[in-house]
Amino acid sequence: MNKQNRQFDDRIWQAIDQRLSAEQWEQFQDELVNNLQFRDAYLKALRLTQALTELANTIGTSSELDSTKLADVAREIHRSPTHNTSRRYSWVPACLAAVAAIVLLWLAGSWLLPWSGRAGTEPAPFASTSPAEQETMLSGHAVLNRSVNVPWSEADAIYFPGDVLPGGEFHLPGGVIELDMFCGARVTVEGPATLVFLSDWVLEVRQGRLKATVPPVARGFTVQAADRRIVDLGTEFAVLVEPDGASVSVLDGEVELHSVGDPPRLLRQGDRWNLAGANTDDELVQSIEELEAALADGTRQALAREAAWEAASRTVEEDPRLIAYFPIARVYRDGQHGFSAAGPAAGSIEALLVGPVRSDWNRFGTQRTALEFQRLGARIRTHIPGEFSALTLACWARIDGLNNRYNALFMADGYENGEPHWQVRDDGRLMFSVMVDDSQKIEFFNERDQRVVRDAGLHRVYFTEPILDVSLQGKWLHLAASYDPTNRIVRQFVNGKIVSEHTIEPKFLVRQLRIGNAEIGNWGQPFRKTSWFAIRNLHGAIDELAIYGAALSPEEIAAIFEASKPAAY
Amino acid sequence: MVQTPGEEAANPADDPTYQHFVRLIVHSEPAIRRFIRSLMPSEVGVDDLVQETALESWQKFSHFLSTRTEEKEEEEFLRWALTIARFKVMSWQRNRNRDRMVFREEVIEALAETAAASEPEWKEELAAVESCLQSLPPAQRRLLLAVHRSGDSVSRIATETGTPQRKLYAQLYALRRILLDCVQSRLRGPLAHE
Numbered sequence: 061m062n063k064q065n066r067q068f069d070d071r072i073w074q075a076i077d078q079r080l081s082a083e084q085w086e087q088f089q090d091e092l093v094n095n096l097q098f099r100d101a102y103l104k105a106l107r108l109t110q111a112l113t114e115l116a117n118t119i120g121t122s123s124e125l126d127s128t129k130l131a132d133v134a135r136e137i138h139r140s141p142t143h144n145t146s147r148r149y150s151w152v153p154a155c156l157a158a159v160a161a162i163v164l165l166w167l168a169g170s171w172l173l174p175w176s177g178r179a180g181t182e183p184a185p186f187a188s189t190s191p192a193e194q195e196t197m198l199s200g201h202a203v204l205n206r207s208v209n210v211p212w213s214e215a216d217a218i219y220f221p222g223d224v225l226p227g228g229e230f231h232l233p234g235g236v237i238e239l240d241m242f243c244g245a246r247v248t249v250e251g252p253a254t255l256v257f258l259s260d261w262v263l264e265v266r267q268g269r270l271k272a273t274v275p276p277v278a279r280g281f282t283v284q285a286a287d288r289r290i291v292d293l294g295t296e297f298a299v300l301v302e303p304d305g306a307s308v309s310v311l312d313g314e315v316e317l318h319s320v321g322d323p324p325r326l327l328r329q330g331d332r333w334n335l336a337g338a339n340t341d342d343e344l345v346q347s348i349e350e351l352e353a354a355l356a357d358g359t360r361q362a363l364a365r366e367a368a369w370e371a372a373s374r375t376v377e378e379d380p381r382l383i384a385y386f387p388i389a390r391v392y393r394d395g396q397h398g399f400s401a402a403g404p405a406a407g408s409i410e411a412l413l414v415g416p417v418r419s420d421w422n423r424f425g426t427q428r429t430a431l432e433f434q435r436l437g438a439r440i441r442t443h444i445p446g447e448f449s450a451l452t453l454a455c456w457a458r459i460d461g462l463n464n465r466y467n468a469l470f471m472a473d474g475y476e477n478g479e480p481h482w483q484v485r486d487d488g489r490l491m492f493s494v495m496v497d498d499s500q501k502i503e504f505f506n507e508r509d510q511r512v513v514r515d516a517g518l519h520r521v522y523f524t525e526p527i528l529d530v531s532l533q534g535k536w537l538h539l540a541a542s543y544d545p546t547n548r549i550v551r552q553f554v555n556g557k558i559v560s561e562h563t564i565e566p567k568f569l570v571r572q573l574r575i576g577n578a579e580i581g582n583w584g585q586p587f588r589k590t591s592w593f594a595i596r597n598l599h600g601a602i603d604e605l606a607i608y609g610a611a612l613s614p615e616e617i618a619a620i621f622e623a624s625k626p627a628a629y
Numbered sequence: 630m631v632q633t634p635g636e637e638a639a640n641p642a643d644d645p646t647y648q649h650f651v652r653l654i655v656h657s658e659p660a661i662r663r664f665i666r667s668l669m670p671s672e673v674g675v676d677d678l679v680q681e682t683a684l685e686s687w688q689k690f691s692h693f694l695s696t697r698t699e700e701k702e703e704e705e706f707l708r709w710a711l712t713i714a715r716f717k718v719m720s721w722q723r724n725r726n727r728d729r730m731v732f733r734e735e736v737i738e739a740l741a742e743t744a745a746a747s748e749p750e751w752k753e754e755l756a757a758v759e760s761c762l763q764s765l766p767p768a769q770r771r772l773l774l775a776v777h778r779s780g781d782s783v784s785r786i787a788t789e790t791g792t793p794q795r796k797l798y799a800q801l802y803a804l805r806r807i808l809l810d811c812v813q814s815r816l817r818g819p820l821a822h823e
Contacts, residue, residue, distance in 0.1 A: 073802045077783065078671050082730060089736045103667060103743050107751075108809050109777060110663055111758040116778035201814075227810060259814045 072098075072105045200224040201257040202239045202247075207628060208358030210235030210251065220535055220628060221425070230255045232268065236354040244278030245292070247271070248351045258284070269300040271311070271348050283308075286336035289318040295329075298348045305337030311348070358627075365627045366424040372623035373604075377403035381610040383575075384409045384444050388603050389429040394419045401442075411442045411580070420601055423456055423536035423626045430458065430601035431581070433468075438597055439582035444575040448609035451573050453482050453492075454540035454553075454620060459528055459600040462486040468596040469539065470605060473577040473584045474498075475517070478570050481583075482541055483596065488526035490552050490559070492541040494570050495519045520568035522550045524560040536603075538621045544611030545571045551614065555629070556621030558614055573609075580605055650690050653706045654683055660748050664711050667744035668718045668737050670730055672779075678721055682714040689713070707748075715741050753816060761811035765804070773804050 074080050075088050091098045202225045211234045212218040219225060225239065232251035239247050242260035249255065253268020263272075264284040274281045274292040283290045285299050286306035295313025300306060308317070309332045317325040317333060327333055366389070373387045385403035392399040401409035415437035419428040431440060453470055465486050472479035481493045498517035522541075540553040548564040577584065583596040604624065612620075658679065665678045686693070686709075697705050715737070722731040732740070762770055776783055776797075783801065787794040 069806065070802060073798075073805060075670075077798070078730075079798070080730075085730045089733055092736050093733075093739050099739060099743055103740065103747065104813070105805070105809060106667060107663070107747070107754060108758060108805060108812060110666060111755050112762075112773060112777035112808075113779060114755065115759060115762065116774040227814065 069101065069105070072102050075102070076106055076109055200226050200242075201260045202241045202263075204237060204239050205246075206238040206355060206358055208236045208354050208361065210237060210628075212628075218628075222534060225257060227257045230257060236351055236358070238355060241278070241281060243281055244275055245281035246273045246275075248273075248355065250351055250354070265299055265301045267301050267303070269298065269348075269351070271298045271351055272296065274313075287319065288335050291316040291318060291324075297327075301335075302337075306335035308333050308335060309348075361627050362424050362426055366422075366426045369424070369624050373402075376606070376620065376623070377406075379608070380404060381608045381612075382606065383446065383448065383609045384442070384605075384607045386411055386580075386605045388431060388605075389422050389424075389427060392419075392429055392431075394428045405444075409442060409444060411440050414439045414441055417581075422603055423458070425626070430456075430603045432601040433581035433598045434460070434600075436582075436595050436597045439584065440580040441577070441584065442580065443577050444607065446574070446609070447478070448573045449571065450542070450544050450546065450609065450611040451480060451494075452540065452542040452608040452610060452612040452617075453480065453605070454538070454608075454612075454617065455605040456536055456603040456624065457539050457598075457600060458534060458536045458602075459484065459532070459598065460534050461599040462488065462528065463599045464595050464597070466491070466594070466596050467598050467600075468579065468581055468583045469598065469602065470607075471579050471583040471596070472575050473579065473586050475519075476574075476576075478572050478574045479576065479578075480543070480573070481521075484528055484598075485523070488528035490524040490527065490539065490541070490554075491521050492543070492550060492552060493519050493521040494543060494568075494573065496568050496570055518568075520565070522552065522560065522562045524552050524554075527554055527559055536626065538625065540612075540617045540620075542611040542617070543570075543573065545569060545573075547611070549611075551611075553614070553617045553621075555625075556618035575607070646690065646694075647687075649694075650687055653703065654686060654710075656703055657707045657710055658683070660707055660751065661710055661714055663751065664741075664744055664748065665714050665718055668715065668732065668740050669722075670732055674721055674725075678714065678717050681717050682710060685713050685717070686710050708745075711741075711745055711748075750816070754812065757812045757815040758808065761808050761815065764811065765808070769804055772800065773808070776801055 071080070071084070071088060071091075075085070080088055092102060093099075204219050204221055204223050204225055206221055207219070210232065213233065232249055232253040232255070234251040236248065236250050239249065241247060241263065247263065247270055249268055249270040251268060253270070254266040255268070255270075256264035256266065258264055261280060262282045262284060270283070272281065272283060272292065273296045274294060276294055279292060279294045281292045283292075283297075283299050285301050285308070288308075290297065290299065290308050293314040293316060295315055296311040297313075297315050298309045298311060300308075308315070308327065310327045310329050312329055314329070315327050317327055319325075325333075370387075370390060373390060376382075377385050377387070382403040382405070384401045384405050386399065387402055388399065391402055396413075398410055398412040400406060401411070413431070416435040417438045417440060418432045418434065420430045420432050421428055422430045433439065455469065457469060459467070462484060463486075467484045467486070469482045469484065471481050471483065475481055475495050476498050477495050479495050481491070481495075483491050485491055496518045498519075500518040528537075538553070538555050542549075542551045542553075543564075544550070545564065548569065550560075550562045550564060551558055552560045577586070581598045581602050583594065585593055606620075661682055662675065662679050665682070666672065666675050669675055669678070693706065693709055697709075719734060719737055722737065723734070725731050762773070765773070775781060776786060783797055784794060786792075787797045790797075
């Protein structure tokens, strides 16, 4: 639900609960008179509350609600995440996660992680840290599998393969997508198209052409078009809806055509049926072949994109400022125990996979060379010798969840003088820091925790605003941070754009930077005095880490992003 | 519930016309109530208006009996009673437009049309709400029910639980949205997967 819709519908709830001011009440009435859709929405909402009242009053005498002493309600409210003191952010696993994202966004009203507990952010009633008590809810009926040549506009939502598409109306501006309905039907759609996801089983087509492939488990999948219902009986069929006509064509198996007032009509393989207006049949079948071709074209595009990146990457590695460069797709093959750096350090810098590092599809979707650190012992260790007068770190990262308070991207082991730490905090802020003086013990008031905290060593953490919200979860992002002592500036970047810029105060200025032993995707703490260690493994994957002994300019970072991004960006 | 103005019968319960009326009004009362609530800004006054509508329906019942067709008597009675209800609502709000927030006449007209049309779906809607409610986690379900129970209010629950009202409302709205979405998709559900 977009922001406007939310405001739209918040006003409805406020009206029902008598929370509008006199002026808002007048506006609300105007809307009711002039906007049929709004009036309809208001009455639906009102009837929901009427139904709830009716149910509450009848169930009220039964045991279920009797146990709802107000004290219980209070406990439940206090157990909800807004009151949770541990504030751990738990993105639910695998496929549910993406779906949760939609709902959380929808619920949250804020683009920040919704239950971060700061004043001004709205609570999310669902997300829970204790799954046994509460369950995360979601809204959506289909997952996007592939997309080819879709001209997503920045103003609308952009969807990536693997994203759950929200319920309700969905507009595809162009190109071709393949989506899986939750019921199992696979639908290929050509844009421009307007679809309405009505349920896991029902898809309405208002405009556009689509092909549905329905395996036996999804039998009963229904497409609504031109006031008819096309109920699938295990088959493959195509539907075209244009302003001047609509038709259905059965490619394989059978479908049943339902229309109001008529008995269902059975259509068999090869049958075509005009649903409305002009005859569009021939065009329809032909267009289906085009759809298939477009999808195949998508795979070719991904491969071409990767090949282009590979060529660009060979230019990148000639940059003399590179200290270490790990174009994993080029230097690593699934199953290997480690890989060597490319570029100037080739032959001298190695990276070693330690523990359960797993590989997953890279950002192009072509090979399994993205390395994941989901399990807490997983890490890639490396050693980078030398001293540098500036630093730039850049990588592609896919962050599936901010499960830990701090989530490691690239961390120097000891965090000694001049060593960098690059991580993501659980509220979605990127953090880049360099140790200034590790011999000092610093006490400071932590606003977030509202208490005085002791910190080992004088250092300064440069935070971005919270940028990793749930909408970016599971998506490949190009992240970069540069530390420039000459100009006393720290910059951080996401997808080639500056997201934060900080001046380095004299007290925190470090001119000699080092790395030494370091880890990708986790934090090794070799000097700790107990067996206990901080859990900072990244729930996600990293690809193509590049470390420069210089501060790259914003233009250079943007160029690196452009040259290495996958097709959909 | 109905104050009969019956003059002829000493005990109105013995009057067959009255018994006829009672049967019809008992059957229609919940729908009349929902309809009236749809045209009112809040619960305030709804009970009184239901009473007034019932009373006037009884007073004019002989007129109804003379114009009805036998077949769908219940439906006809409801339609007729809703017309009475609509006028009652209008005059109620007209009389109070100075001291509180009420709906303007044109709003009531617009709402009445849509509200009357959706009445036949009520049973399905209620069933959908109930089953959607079951799909919520128990804590959320209990919160929703507690807030909507007659006699309870968000502000009271907020006070007694020490939760800021704003927060409770935000939770409530999010839960209602989820429920509404679920209900809508259930009502439009597929033919083959009831």
